[in-house]
Amino acid sequence: MPEGHTIHRLARDLNRTIGEAPVTATSPQGRFASEASELDGRMLNRAEAWGKHLFLDFDQAPLLHIHLGLIGKLRRKQVDAPEVGEIRLRLAGDDAIWDLTGPMVCALIDDEDAAAVTKNLGPDPLRRNADPALFAERMSRKKLPLSAALLDQKVIAGIGNIFRSEFCFLTGIDPNTPANQLTEAQVTTLWELATEQLKLGVRLNRIVTRDPSEVGVTAGRIPSDERLYVYKRDGLPCHRCGDEIRLAEIAKRKAWYCPTCQK
Numbered sequence: 001m002p003e004g005h006t007i008h009r010l011a012r013d014l015n016r017t018i019g020e021a022p023v024t025a026t027s028p029q030g031r032f033a034s035e036a037s038e039l040d041g042r043m044l045n046r047a048e049a050w051g052k053h054l055f056l057d058f059d060q061a062p063l064l065h066i067h068l069g070l071i072g073k074l075r076r077k078q079v080d081a082p083e084v085g086e087i088r089l090r091l092a093g094d095d096a097i098w099d100l101t102g103p104m105v106c107a108l109i110d111d112e113d114a115a116a117v118t119k120n121l122g123p124d125p126l127r128r129n130a131d132p133a134l135f136a137e138r139m140s141r142k143k144l145p146l147s148a149a150l151l152d153q154k155v156i157a158g159i160g161n162i163f164r165s166e167f168c169f170l171t172g173i174d175p176n177t178p179a180n181q182l183t184e185a186q187v188t189t190l191w192e193l194a195t196e197q198l199k200l201g202v203r204l205n206r207i208v209t210r211d212p213s214e215v216g217v218t219a220g221r222i223p224s225d226e227r228l229y230v231y232k233r234d235g236l237p238c239h240r241c242g243d244e245i246r247l248a249e250i251a252k253r254k255a256w257y258c259p260t261c262q263k
Contacts, residue, residue: 001052001068001069001070001160001161002052002068002072002160003052003158003159003160003162003163003198003201003207004049004051004052004124004125004126004157004158004159004160004198004201005126005158005197005198005199005200005201005202005207006201006205007049007051007052007053007054007068007158008049008126008158008198008202009201009202009205010047010049010054010074011047011048011049011054012047012202013076014044014047014056014091014098015044015046015047017076017093017095017096017098018044018091018092018093018095018096018098019043019044019045019046019047020043020093021043021093021094022041022042022043023039023040023041023042023043023044023058023091023092023093024040024041024090024091024092024093025037025039025040025041025042025089025090025091025092026040026089026090026092027087027088027089027090028083028087028090029086029087029088031088032088032089032106035107035108036089036090038061038062038108039058039061039064039091039108042058042059042060042061043058043059044056044057044058044059044091045057045058045059049124049126050117050118050121050124050127050157051121051122051124051153051157051158052067052068052153052157052158052160053065053066053067053117053118053121054066054067054068054074055114061108062108062109062110063108063109063110063111063113063114064106064107064108064109065105065106065107065108065109065113065114065117066100066103066105066106067103067104067105068102068103068104069102069103069104069105070104071102072100072101072102072103072104073099073100073101073102074098074099074100074103075098075099075101076096076097076098077096077097077098077099078096078097079092079093079094079095079096079097081097081099083099085099085101086101086102087099087100087101088100088101088102088103088106089106120153120154121153121154121157122134122135122138122152122153122154122155122156122157123135123156123157124156124157124158125156125158125191125194125195125198126158126195126198126199126202130195132188132191135155135156135187135191136184136187136188136191138154138155138156139155139179139180139182139187139190140179140180140187141180142155142178142179142180143178143179143180144178144179144251145175145176145177145178145179145250145251146168146173146174146175146176146177146178146179146182147164147165147168147175147176147250147251147253147255148179148250148251148253149179150163150164150167150168150190151164151251151253155179156191156194158198159194161231161253161254161255162207162228162231163194163197163198163207164255165230165231165255165256165257166197166207166209166228166229166230166231167190167193167194167197168255168257168262169209169229169230169256169257169258169261169262170193170209170229171186171189171190171193172261172262172263173186173262174257174262174263175248175250175255175257175262176248176250197209206227207227207228208222208227208228209227209228209229210222210226210227210228210229210239214239215227229258230245230256230257230258231256232256233245233256234246234247234256235247238258238260238261240258240261241258241260241261243258243259243260243261244259245257245258246258246259
């Protein structure tokens, strides 16, 4: 499932590519044809992300709410791109086409519906009004292992399985540590790390958690299997200490960690 940086990057790119003129909205698949007709010919005022949720505000039209889920994709294509696959929604501008396939949620909603979605979300480190105190307060009430608490979108919005494993490693915390047993300093460090890493993810359009001193400063040249410290590296040596990366199941989800670096 795409993590928060991907959704914020999509919002940014949508605003840049189709935000200055009316769009042509269609549903090649047919399942969203009626709703697409309500957006057809409207101008995109703003695309905005909150965690893993994407909201598109069109002029004089309902809000478009998208959650990609596990298999959803929202891809930018050339203006003459053919219709390939089960395209739920196609938004075509003068300079780009965006095709949405396989979303978990694709719906037209009003402001009240949008408020109902966002009020249940934790603070998003990439939003300007994000409240780290709210993150700390919600962490303090969680007896779950830290690795599970970081996936709770009511605690912090936008974190997925890659970032949560990497954050536990980068802070040197055992992923099984109960969230409510963290020190104030550890919670502060987690928030600052999330903010820094998600911003980097938006800029690079990929997750690169390893320190530039280890892999170089040109992220695009780093092999995909060298960008992370622990995620999906079970059985391989830790990049920092050489111990074997372990795989555990925590709250019914796979988690990766280094037993030496995360005591």
